[in-house]
Amino acid sequence: MREWARSVSVEEWEGLAREHSTPFYAYDADVLRARCNDVRAAFSQAEVRYAMKANASPALLDTIHAERFGIDAVSPWEVRYALERGYAREQVLYTGSFPSDSELRAVASMGVVANLDALSAIDRYGALAQGGAVSIRVDLEEGAGHHPHVVTAGDESKFGLTLDALDEALSIVRRRGLRLVGVHQHIGSGLLTDAHRDVWLRAARGLFDVAARVERDVGPLAFVDVGGGFGVGYHEDERTVDLRPWGLALERERARVWPDPARRPALWVEPGRYLVAECGVLVARVSTIKRARDRVWVGTDAGMHALIRPAMYGSYHPVWNTHARTSPVERCFVVGPICESGDVLAEERMIPVPDEGELLVIGVAGAYGYAMASTYNLRPRPAEFFRDAGSWRLVRKSEHYERVVR
Ligand SMILES: Cc1ncc(COP(=O)(O)O)c(C=O)c1O
Known part of the structure; x- marks a missing residue:
């Protein structure tokens, strides 16, 4: 499935580049729907809350909404945007991290469940949202992830209420007249x-x-939310996780704790990356080829401002040429235009050296790609195209000068 973009012709990519500019993200609806189906099949007893931090592109949010999934939002604007895109209040969970009073006030005004993980936050929420619905995010000291920065439980993590504070949290809930509707955790990505x-x-x-x-x-x-975190294969020899054993094991555990199905709280899962990573690629134009010492630097107009994962986590993304080439492969370093030595998208890739002006594709870029893009160095974020039923449409333009500087 993640190979879908390899069959898009160079003419098709060039057509999109003419319609707007490069670099751009391109997403495929069928791949996204296939991943939604996987999650639904593996966790057939669960409700899915898509972690929109992974990618809040309107086309993806609308497609996921049509799949009847809900949203896990991590900021007031994520909540607001999810509601604007048609998600019902009951479908949206706000998971806060060290929220300010104004953030809590904004969340309360939108009437979604607030998922909180600090005694102070629960207390302050209780003061400004009397009778509000809350969930408690706990930290059970079990964390894991592809990089230390994405481990979200355990000693080094800022997230989650440790169990020694649980009784006090419950007494704050009672004292403030809040309604405790769920418990939650998310251990990493x-x-x-x-x-x-x-x-x-x-x-x-x-x-x-x-x-x-x-x-x-x-x-x-009302619910127990076991979080997300399911991984996808980025490297050519890595496989995306098969979620079915996860779902089966989870159901066994649920039946152990609540033998009577009628008394079980609803089960929620909140994948982000798994749903959207493979449906997206980043398409960049080669700007400059430079040979220095034993390296070939392949410069493109997409850098860490467009895709920060390689610079931030040392992440691997597949890279390929759009033109078929018979020239021998060479050791290429694919870099961007940002004034940083860390602005490297791919290291030591054995690919034929492209010509300046050609397009390159950076694969498996749908999750935490556009979502973490910035205007660093005063460069605009990329545009976004979406393909559904065989036709492409521009869903978001890259930013123009005025918007970036004002
Ligand atoms: C609270 C919460 N839920 C879900 C996710 C989704 O994680 P992933 O994209 O790894 O599935 C995240 C991401 O870190 C998160 O912070």
Whole structure:
């Protein structure tokens, strides 16, 4: 599935480049829907809340909405935009991280469930949203991820309420007259290996036990949210996780804790990357070829401002030429135009050296690509195209000068 973009012809890419400019992201609706189906099949008992931080492109949000998934939002504007795109309030969960009072006020005014992980935040929310619905994000000391920066539980993590604070959190909930409707955790991102899966399942098991304990104290919960984090294959020899065993193991655990199906809280999962990574690529134009010492620097108009994952996490993204070439492969370093030595999209790729002016494709770029793009060095964020039922449409233009500088 992630190979879909290799069959797009150079003429087709050039047509999109003519319609707007390069670099641009391009997304495929069928791949996105296929990934939605995988999640639905693997977690057939669960409700899905898409973590829109991975990619808030309107076309993707609308497609996911049509799949009847909800949203996990991590800022007031994510909540607001999800509601604007047609998601119902009950479908949106706000998961805050060190929220200010004004952030909490904004969330309360939109009437979504606030998922909080600090005693102070629960208390302040209670003061300004009396009777509001909250969920508690816990940290069960089980974290994992593809890079230390994306591990979101355990000693080094800023997220989650540790269990020693749970009783106090429940008493704040009672004192403030809040409605506790769920418990939540998210342990990290890019979980690809069997070892990662074991940690995730151990954490989910722990969360179910916490939920049962909370229910004994405050009464039935509406949901238990086990988070997301499911990994995709970026490297040519990596495979995207098969989620079915995850779903089966989860159901066994749920049945253990709540033998009576009628008394089980709803199960929520909140994948981001898994749904959108493979449906997106970044298309860039080669600007400058430079040979220096034993390296070939392939400069493109997409740099870390367009895709920061390689610079930020050392992440690997496949890169390929759009023109068929018979020239021998060489050791290429694909870089961008940003004034930083770390502005490298791909290191030591054995590809034929493209000509200046040709297009290159950077694959598996749908998650945390555009979403983390910036206007660093006063360069605009890329445009976005979306292909559905065989036809492409421009869904977001790159920014113009006035918008970036004002
Ligand atoms: C609270 C929360 N839920 C879900 C996700 C989605 O993670 P992923 O994209 O790895 O599935 C994240 C991302 O870090 C998150 O912070």
